[in-house]
Amino acid sequence: MGEYYGIDVADIFNSMQSRFRPEGAEGVEASIGYDITGTGMWELRIGPGGMSLDKRDELTGCDVVVHVDAQTFVGLNIGKIDAMAALGAAKLKVEGDFNLFAATGKMFTKYVIPGQEVVPEQELLVLKKTISVNQRFAAGPVMGTFLQGLKEKKILAIKCPVCGRLQSPPREICAPCRVRNDEWVEIGPSGEMRMLEYCYYASPDPLTGETRETPYGAIGILLDGCGENEVFWHLLRPDQLDDVQMGIVMGDSVVHGSRLRPVWSENRNGSINDIKYFEIER
Amino acid sequence: MGYKNKKRHVGIIGIGETKFSSHREDVNQPEMIHEAVRRALDDAGLQIDDIDCVVHGNMELFEMVHQADMWHTIGTGAYGKSAFRLTTGGTTGGTLVCGADNLVASGMYDVVMAIGFEKLQEGHTTGGITNMADPLWARKLQSGALTAQAAVKLIAEFGEERARRAAMTYRIIMDKHACKNPNAHRAFHLEWDQIDDLMKHSPPLIGDLRLIHMCSQSDGACAIIFASEKKAREISDTPVWIRDHITIHREETLNLHNNFYPIQTTHRFAAEKLYERNGIENPLEYFDVFEMYDPSAWWGVDWLRDFFLLEGDQHIQMVENHDIMIDGKMPINPSGGVIATNPIGATAMVRVAEAAKQIRGDAGEHQIPGKVEHGLASSFGGTMWTVLTMLEKETNW
Amino acid sequence: MQKDDFSKSYVVEGKLALPYTYFAGRLGSTFLTTIRDQQKIMGVRCNQCSKVFVPPRQTCERCLSDIRENWVTLENTGEVINFTVVREHDKHLPRKTPYILGMIRLDGADTPMVHIIEGVNPESVSEGMRVKAVFAAESEGTILEIDHFIIS
Numbered sequence: 001m002g003e004y005y006g007i008d009v010a011d012i013f014n015s016m017q018s019r020f021r022p023e024g025a026e027g028v029e030a031s032i033g034y035d036i037t038g039t040g041m042w043e044l045r046i047g048p049g050g051m052s053l054d055k056r057d058e059l060t061g062c063d064v065v066v067h068v069d070a071q072t073f074v075g076l077n078i079g080k081i082d083a084m085a086a087l088g089a090a091k092l093k094v095e096g097d098f099n100l101f102a103a104t105g106k107m108f109t110k111y112v113i114p115g116q117e118v119v120p121e122q123e124l125l126v127l128k129k130t131i132s133v134n135q136r137f138a139a140g141p142v143m144g145t146f147l148q149g150l151k152e153k154k155i156l157a158i159k160c161p162v163c164g165r166l167q168s169p170p171r172e173i174c175a176p177c178r179v180r181n182d183e184w185v186e187i188g189p190s191g192e193m194r195m196l197e198y199c200y201y202a203s204p205d206p207l208t209g210e211t212r213e214t215p216y217g218a219i220g221i222l223l224d225g226c227g228e229n230e231v232f233w234h235l236l237r238p239d240q241l242d243d244v245q246m247g248i249v250m251g252d253s254v255v256h257g258s259r260l261r262p263v264w265s266e267n268r269n270g271s272i273n274d275i276k277y278f279e280i281e282r
Numbered sequence: 283m284g285y286k287n288k289k290r291h292v293g294i295i296g297i298g299e300t301k302f303s304s305h306r307e308d309v310n311q312p313e314m315i316h317e318a319v320r321r322a323l324d325d326a327g328l329q330i331d332d333i334d335c336v337v338h339g340n341m342e343l344f345e346m347v348h349q350a351d352m353w354h355t356i357g358t359g360a361y362g363k364s365a366f367r368l369t370t371g372g373t374t375g376g377t378l379v380c381g382a383d384n385l386v387a388s389g390m391y392d393v394v395m396a397i398g399f400e401k402l403q404e405g406h407t408t409g410g411i412t413n414m415a416d417p418l419w420a421r422k423l424q425s426g427a428l429t430a431q432a433a434v435k436l437i438a439e440f441g442e443e444r445a446r447r448a449a450m451t452y453r454i455i456m457d458k459h460a461c462k463n464p465n466a467h468r469a470f471h472l473e474w475d476q477i478d479d480l481m482k483h484s485p486p487l488i489g490d491l492r493l494i495h496m497c498s499q500s501d502g503a504c505a506i507i508f509a510s511e512k513k514a515r516e517i518s519d520t521p522v523w524i525r526d527h528i529t530i531h532r533e534e535t536l537n538l539h540n541n542f543y544p545i546q547t548t549h550r551f552a553a554e555k556l557y558e559r560n561g562i563e564n565p566l567e568y569f570d571v572f573e574m575y576d577p578s579a580w581w582g583v584d585w586l587r588d589f590f591l592l593e594g595d596q597h598i599q600m601v602e603n604h605d606i607m608i609d610g611k612m613p614i615n616p617s618g619g620v621i622a623t624n625p626i627g628a629t630a631m632v633r634v635a636e637a638a639k640q641i642r643g644d645a646g647e648h649q650i651p652g653k654v655e656h657g658l659a660s661s662f663g664g665t666m667w668t669v670l671t672m673l674e675k676e677t678n679w
Numbered sequence: 680m681q682k683d684d685f686s687k688s689y690v691v692e693g694k695l696a697l698p699y700t701y702f703a704g705r706l707g708s709t710f711l712t713t714i715r716d717q718q719k720i721m722g723v724r725c726n727q728c729s730k731v732f733v734p735p736r737q738t739c740e741r742c743l744s745d746i747r748e749n750w751v752t753l754e755n756t757g758e759v760i761n762f763t764v765v766r767e768h769d770k771h772l773p774r775k776t777p778y779i780l781g782m783i784r785l786d787g788a789d790t791p792m793v794h795i796i797e798g799v800n801p802e803s804v805s806e807g808m809r810v811k812a813v814f815a816a817e818s819e820g821t822i823l824e825i826d827h828f829i830i831s
């Protein structure tokens with residue numbers, strides 16, 4: 001077995017029991033597989049009774065399997081390599097429950113190289129806060145008209161008197177023409193899907209601070225009655241993420257996207273949530 | 283419009299950058315900023331008393347500190363001086379340079395220090411960006427700066443294989459540059475034989491945008507000192523001149539989520555105007571270095587076409603032929619660029635700082651081997667808007 | 680110009696909620712952990728400007744010299760040099776209103792620090808009153824490691 005930074009892969013595994021932090025593994029009942037390229041495979045099981053570790057020939061049935069080369073593995077454990085950096089560079093691959101893998105950081109104390117125990121660093125204070133501020137937004141007459149329309153299952157667009165551009169959600173003015181929009185047009189409610197942002201990354205919903213469920217799809221839809229740039233932005237029904245086709249217009253080449261229709265909420269109060277999402281029209 | 287209306291030339295006479303990283307638990311915000319301020323003062327050989335005015339900026343929702351310039355006075359040295367705060371999103375650093383340039387060019391101040399910073403580990407970057415969107419609609423839908431739009435476009439035009447390979451080639455070139463820059467945040471030492479593996483296995487963020495393609499979230503600060511021509515020549519042996527800068531804004535661009543091409547980008551629009559008024563007929567030939575605000579490898583590849591006013595697949599070829607490498611025909615981001623290092627409020631300013639260092643010839647290990655006399659730096663922000671800055675070694679334009 | 684029609688206007692309740700993580704840094708951590716563990720308040724001195732700053736800072740804001748090593752221990756007592764009474768309640772405030780927020784210059788310091796004053800009612804507080812720090816039994820590593828200052 002190769003040594004990296006003066007440490008053997010086996011040293012890391014052999015010391016796991018003594019580095020285990022039960023308080024960091026509270027409520028976890030899972031198995032984590034480690035496939036150390038060219039070195040071997042280990043299965044770590046975490047449960048109410050603590051942890052156990054075994055050498056394995058295969059890792060089927062683990063909740064998550066970590067594939068990593070020996071040098072990166074040692075580097076991660078002694079704090080020489082940053083996990084995000086290793087992930088980004090694909091030196092570390094995580095197959096299965098990613099959150100479980102991320103939680104292992106809390107389950108063990110850092111590996112300390114024998115003879116190199118360092119004087120504890122100065123305690124550096126960290127303050128964690130979720131700052132939450134209530135806000136009140138004036139919809140104004142233009143956005144107000146649009147949002148009131150949603151209550152009646154109508155999607156309204158506003159039309160520029162100069163260039164004829166439709167905007168929905170509406171804006172009071174057409175910025176390129178520098179004129180005030182004045183005419184309302186009903187569009188959709190069905191249309192053709194153009195852009196799909198297939199989001200794997202779990203960002204917080206800024207309205208609640210809660211992490212969003214992934215994957216989800218934010219979509220641009222060309223609603224019936226609209227053309228060119230006049231797309232409408234909303235969400236896709238989450239279980240149809242893999243069933244839709246993006247529409248793309250590149251010069252003379254036209255690919256049509258899936259036909260979508262809105263699914264309305266039962267209780268509509270004049271907000272974006274009045275449409276739950278768009279789904280495939282069958 | 284533009285440089286012809288300047289009252290006098292403005293030169294960069296001092297540059298300071300912190301080391302960029304994601305672990306700055308050892309300093310608070312003004313302490314981190316002060317590291318860059320101290321380096322810029324030392325670089326110029328000045329004391330804080332020599333500075334007439336301080337321009338400060340970042341994106342305040344990222345750390346949720348309002349009027350951060352007040353607290354930061356203990357690090358910036360603005361005490362008892364004129365001070366301004368500018369914040370324009372991702373372009374903040376570029377806008378800070380525009381602001382400082384305007385303040386000196388107008389004759390109002392002789393020596394101005396601009397400071398951009400961000401401490402992204404203190405906040406939630408993507409969450410913060412979503413809040414720039416309209417609260418009644420887009421805030422619920424926005425995924426921050428993460429988008430697969432450029433990937434969709436490049437794949438539609440050039441096919442999956444060629445587009446994906448070009449994006450990853452661009453990414454590896456940027457990493458090779460970052461490995462030469464001691465201030466760069468992420469330097470992975472990626473190798474060419476990793477291309478296929480990375481194309482398949484780097485974790486996906488959105489669609490074809492993978493973690494490896496996307497910029498890091500960095501902590502750090504940048505400070506640049508600007509002076510009038512007379513002062514600049516007195517203080518510095520190697521002043522770098524701000525020839526011109528242009529800012530192009532646009533309305534919120536939710537309507538660009540539509541896969542309808544071609545679209546007019548603010549990058550191309552800004553480049554056309556800037557080159558026209560400066561008589562630059564062939565930007566690829568004219569510029570010796572381009573520090574681009576490239577938040578992802580996909581955008582980096584796509585935007586080459588806009589900034590250099592290219593047609594067809596010329597931009598893809600530039601990447602495929604490694605023309606954009608530090609020793610290539612048109613070096614892009616010898617610093618490693620934004621994918622390696624992104625302390626957002628400082629990022630666009632670092633572009634100008636790095637291009638200026640190249641022109642001074644003292645960039646160190648990431649110095650371009652050939653002559654560098656004409657530099658270009660870009661900023662990107664908001665929902666697709668642009669600042670472009672032209673830098674020169676001489677004042678003979 | 681047409682007359683605006685505001686009949687469709689209304690107000691939408693919104694919220695902005697995001698997680699933040701703040702680092703006190705070496706200097707700030709030393710300041711706060713010393714209060715927490717030793718009930719001792721420290722400041723830093725700028726020798727060039729002959730000023731003692733509290734809370735401490737790495738650089739003197741006036742001359743910008745590095746003063747991070749120049750620790751001085753201050754008294755836990757001081758003087759009210761200014762104050763205000765907070766009367767409007769908000770969920771972010773550390774106390775139920777009304778309470779007194781004072782500028783307190785600790786003995787040995789040149790700059791005042793802001794903190795809560797207790798032991799006197801809002802009508803009777805005045806400049807020049809002497810106060811003493813009361814340390815918190817438990818806090819989360821902020822300036823509220825000092826719970827309040829009490830009129831002595």
Ligand SMILES: [Zn+2]
Nearest residue numbers: 725728739742
């Ligand atoms: Zn001083």
